[in-house]
Structures are given as structure tokens and as C-alpha cells.
Amino acid sequence: MKRIIVNDPAKPAALLNSVLKYSAGIGLAEVGYRSFPALSSLPQLRRTVWPYFLGTGSSSSVALTFDDGPDPKSTPLFIEELDRLGVKATFFVLGEMAERYPYSLRELVSAGHEIALHGNWHRNHLFRSARSIRYDMERSYATVSEIAAAAPIFFRPPYGVITRPTLATASQLGLRSVLWGTWGRDWRKLATPSSVMKDLKSNFAPGCTVLLHDSDCTSYPGSYRATLAALPDLAELCAQNGLKLGPLANHGF
Ligand SMILES: [Zn+2]
Structure with a gap:
């Protein structure tokens, strides 16, 4: 059996053990470089095999995360609504978007949100290729760090697909890779505020990390509106369960 090379900064042994345990459990002949990304993108396996990557934190909190911004069309609406709700969140931004809209990134920072x-x-x-992944991640790290005037701590790859070069580069940059525990499937054409909440609740639990999107740059145009309208219900769900909704930085990692 090939061994996965794990270079992520925290809990590498636990991660490797989980992968090996899973491979034995289902009789896979090999869990290695080739199968790693495919496994990481399957929701059921991510839940059972990789709690380390799911962003599972303190049982008294829920982490709120947004992908794909900053987007001047929609991100300011999220800043405004989160401010109204008294909630801070983690925004996993794209370097390309940050380069294009640096002021939108700075607005997030000024509003007190965490940048990842x-x-x-x-x-x-x-x-x-490993070289392409490394270039991509290093470039985004440099761009976002400079504009935000702070070094990010967390990384989430597009589509949640993690490969060995992803982990190696994250380690070099001192980044922790975090996927999610539940999502609102808010990128879809048919997404509504109630569908976002229904999907979120399907895997909602104390300590989970929630994935949503503050931009439709890779989603159905206008889909962010359903996300935005679902935020009060998410805040209410957390309040009813005595859970503190906030950024990954406050999630008890
Ligand atoms: Zn994305």
C-alpha cells in the first residue's frame, strides 16, 4: 500500500490513521496519491474518514464560512447583514477576485471578518501538476496577504479536492486545510432560502463548519440572494441551540 505523505501542520498522524483505517475497512487495495483527492470530495467519506478536514471545532460553536469572493456585487450585502446579526465569519477568498477588487477585500477586513x-x-x-498547484497557492497567498495586511491561516481548495501537492504547499505556507461539515448547496439555480436551510440542517451539528458562498462568480447568477436571505434563520438556529456562530479563528481548533 502506498502511504500518503501528510505535511499539514496539525494532527498529521490522526489523519493518516483515519485514511488507513478506512482503506482497511472497505478493502481497498490502495489508498494513495491517486485515490486521495477523489475520496476527499465525497461527502459521506469526508464525514466519516476525515474529521480533521471537516473543520469540526468546539461543541459550543458553529463556524460560518463563505467561498468565492470578494465580489463587489454581493460581498457588501453580506457584510451588512452579518453586521446586523452581530456575526463574524471566515471568508475563503480567491486571489484573482482579490486582485480585481482589493477594496472589497479590505472592506471585509475592516468589518472584522477573518480572511482565508x-x-x-x-x-x-x-x-x-504539483508545480501548477504550488504557483496558484503561493500567488494567492502573496496577493491576499498584501491586500489584507495579514497572513491567512486557513486554506480550502476549490471543490474541496485535496491532493498531495495541495497538502505539501499548504504545509510550506503554514496553512491548515479546512473543508466543511455541512453546506447549503446555495450555488444552484433552484436554491431558495428554505432549501439552503434544509440542506444545512441535514448535517448540522454542534461544532460543525458551514459552507456558503458570498459570490456567484462560479455559481448560478444571483444565487447568493438565497444565501443572504437564509442567514437570519441560520443565526436563529444557532441561538436556539446555544451555539456561538462565528469564524474559524474562534472555533476551538
Ligand atoms: Zn469555490
Whole structure:
């Protein structure tokens, strides 16, 4: 059996053990470089095999995360609504979007939200070379760090696909890779505020990390409106359960 090389900064042994345990459990002949990304993109396996990557934190909190911004069309609406709700969140931004709209990124920082990386371009790591992945991540790290005037701590690859070069580069940059525990499937044409909440609730639990999108740059045009309208219900759900909704930085990692 090939061994996965794990270079992520925290809990590498636990991660490797989980992968090996899973591979034994289902009788896979090999869990290695080739199968790693495919496994990481399957929701059921991500839940059972990789709690480390799911962003599971303190049982008294829920982490709120947004991908694909900053977007001047929609991100300011999220800043406004989150401010109204008294909630801070983590925004996994694209370097390409930050370069194009640096003022939108600075607005997020000024509003007190946490900035994390989603890569420079929204491209799946699965079939990309190590060199291409490294260039993408290093470029986004440099761009976002400079504009935000702070070094990001967390990284989430596009489509949640993690490969060995993804982990190696994250380690070099001192980034922790975080996927999600539940999502609102808010990128879809048919997404509504109630469908977003229904999908979120399907895997909602104390300590989970929620994935939503503050931009439709890779989603159905205007889909962010359903996300935005669902935020009060999400805040209410957390309040009813005594859970503190906030950024990954406050999630008890
Ligand atoms: Zn994305």
C-alpha cells in the first residue's frame, strides 16, 4: 500500500490513521496519491474518514464560512447583514477576485471578518501538476496577504479536492486545510432560502463548519440572494441551540 505523505501542520498522524483505517475497512487495495483527492470530495467519506478536514471545532460553536469572493456585487450585502446579526465569519477568498477588487477585500477586513484562502483561480486540483498547484497557492497567498495586511491561516481548495501537492504547499505556507461539515448547496439555480436551510440542517451539528458562498462568480447568477436571505434563520438556529456562530479563528481548533 502506498502511504500518503501528510505535511499539514496539525494532527498529521490522526489523519493518516483515519485514511488507513478506512482503506482497511472497505478493502481497498490502495489508498494513495491517486485515490486521495477523489475520496476527499465525497461527502459521506469526508464525514466519516476525515474529521480533521471537516473543520469540526468546539461543541459550543458553529463556524460560518463563505467561498468565492470578494465580489463587489454581493460581498457588501453580506457584510451588512452579518453586521446586523452581530456575526463574524471566515471568508475563503480567491486571489484573482482579490486582485480585481482589493477594496472589497479590505472592506471585509475592516468589518472584522477573518480572511482565508480559496486559491488564486477556481480550478480543481485533481488533474493539475504539483508545480501548477504550488504557483496558484503561493500567488494567492502573496496577493491576499498584501491586500489584507495579514497572513491567512486557513486554506480550502476549490471543490474541496485535496491532493498531495495541495497538502505539501499548504504545509510550506503554514496553512491548515479546512473543508466543511455541512453546506447549503446555495450555488444552484433552484436554491431558495428554505432549501439552503434544509440542506444545512441535514448535517448540522454542534461544532460543525458551514459552507456558503458570498459570490456567484462560479455559481448560478444571483444565487447568493438565497444565501443572504437564509442567514437570519441560520443565526436563529444557532441561538436556539446555544451555539456561538462565528469564524474559524474562534472555533476551538
Ligand atoms: Zn469555490
